[in-house]
Amino acid sequence: MEPNNIENQIREKLTQREIQPSAKAWDRLDAMLSVEEQKPKRNFKWLSIAAIFMGFTLIGIFMMNNENSVKNAIPSNPIVLENETKLIEKK
Numbered sequence: 001m002e003p004n005n006i007e008n009q010i011r012e013k014l015t016q017r018e019i020q021p022s023a024k025a026w027d028r029l030d031a032m033l034s035v036e037e038q039k040p041k042r043n044f045k046w047l048s049i050a051a052i053f054m055g056f057t058l059i060g061i062f063m064m065n066n067e068n069s070v071k072n073a074i075p076s077n078p079i080v081l082e083n084e085t086k087l088i089e090k091k
C-alpha cells in the first residue's frame with residue numbers, strides 16, 4: 001500500500017503547485033509569437049507563369065493539328081461541272 005500512498009501524495013502536490021512565469025518570460029514569449037506572425041506569404045508567380053506557358057503551348061499544338069488535318073484532306077469524289085461541259089459541246 002505504501003507505493004500507492006506515495007503516488008497520491010505526489011499527485012496532490014503537483015495539482016496544488018502553480019508556476020508563475022516572470023514578466024520577462026511573457027515579454028520574450030510575445031516577441032517570439034510576433035516574429036512568427038510576420039512570415040511572408042508564398043509567392044506563386046513562377047507557378048502561374050509556368051501554367052500560362054503550358055496553356056499556350058497546348059493551344060498551339062491543338063491549332064497546328066487542326067490546320068494539318070484540314071490541309072491534308074483529299075476529296076474522294078472528283079468535282080465535275082456538267083453545265084460547263086454541255087456548253088463546250090454545243091459550240
